[in-house]
Amino acid sequence: MILQARAVDFSYDDGTRALDQASLVVNRREIMAILGANGAGKSTLLSTLNGTFKPAAGEVLLNGNPVSYSRKGLVELRSQVGLVLQDPDDQLFAATVFEDVSFGPLNLGLSVSEARTRVQEALAVMGIEALSHRPTHLLSFGQRKRVAIAGVLAMSPAVLLLDEPTAGLDPKSVDELCETLRSLATQGVAVVIATHDMDIAYNWADQVAVFARGKIIMEGRAEHVFGESNFQQDTDLRLPLIYQLSSELRNSGLISQDGDLPRSVPELVQQLRARQG
Structure with a gap:
């Protein structure tokens, strides 16, 4: 805990x-x-x-x-x-992605070099290194979401x-x-x-x-x-749809009666194939 x-x-x-x-x-x-x-x-x-x-x-x-x-x-x-x-948009406020993500680490009192390392790592985790110097207002909604998450991750x-x-x-x-x-x-x-x-x-x-x-x-x-x-x-x-479908298939004897129900499409397909094989 x-x-x-x-x-x-x-x-x-x-x-x-x-x-x-x-x-x-x-x-x-x-x-x-x-x-x-x-x-x-x-x-x-x-x-x-x-x-x-x-x-x-x-x-x-x-x-x-x-x-x-x-x-x-x-x-x-x-x-x-x-x-x-x-x-x-409730979280982003700086002009560029790099500036926005660096705000948290700098606010923690980290040095510029330490903050830069944190920012680079966070951008890498979110797969948005190429957006580093892009203006935040020109990003797509999904890109802005990733930047907002990176800004929190940069604080470790x-x-x-x-x-x-x-x-x-x-x-x-x-x-x-x-x-x-x-x-x-x-x-x-x-x-x-x-x-x-x-x-x-x-x-x-x-x-x-x-x-x-x-x-x-x-x-x-x-x-x-x-x-x-x-x-x-x-x-x-x-x-959940997969839960409903898996339950019906189990009740019909089309997938295994043992263990937990499949939690994804690949898991469900695997159990169906195993039952047929």
């Missing part, structure tokens, strides 16, 4: 209660998907985890220690817990929080981004994505947490959460 929300409450100025005793545990080397309908509180939870919002009750813990909301405490938290917003966070990271991306860009996030998790980064995409969550996430009415109502490994008999009734969410 690296990051934890423990019985966190948060309300907006208009009285809307966005978080109601919300609790969540984030582990290293895992991708966690936070699912929920619009207004469930997913974005608010991410903003609370990185200190943008201070909970009215409960606490956020980093490495087992309660977060301090002093200036020093918040700098420490945000140097380790990076948040990527849904709309990259231990936890990467992403709000709807695949929204607005074409299928190829979605696959590339998910591969990048899996690679980051393999290297030790804890990755948390808030998403409406059930298929992305089922295919890529190690853990799934379902958010409703400001609290976590289901949590566990993806195949177990989606396998809950009352999942759709309690969450108002649809089941």
Whole structure:
């Protein structure tokens, strides 16, 4: 465990209660998907985890220690817990890609040479080295998303929080981004994505947490959460398409009755071929 929300409450100025005793545990080397309908509180939870919002009750813990909301405490938290917003235009502000990505490292007090190294590494991870000197306002939406993520990665966070990271991306860009996030998790980064995409969550996430009415109502490994008999009734969410298809094929005896259900098209095809062979 690296990051934890423990019985966190948060309300907006208009009285809307966005978080109601919300609790969540984030582990290293895992991708966690936070699912929920619009207004469930997913974005608010991410903003609370990185200190943008201070909970009215409960606490956020980093490495087992309660977060301090002093200036020093918040700098420490945000140097380790990076948040990527849904709309990259809410995050990008510098004239060029290099300048934008370098802002975070320089703000941490790193030297120019150290910051340059961090920027180059982050651009390489996101596959956008060629955009280094491009004006940010001339980039495509998908390119701006990658730059926004690179800006957070340049701070070498231990936890990467992403709000709807695949929204607005074409299928190829979605696959590339998910591969990048899996690679980051393999290297030790804890990755948390808030998403409406059930298929992305089922295919890529190690853990799934379902958010409703400001609290976590289901949590566990993806195949177990989606396998809950009352999942759709309690969450108002649809089941992933691959999960639905695999379930029907298993019930019909067309794929193996043993082990977990396939979580991707290649896995499903492999099981179908094995059954036929």
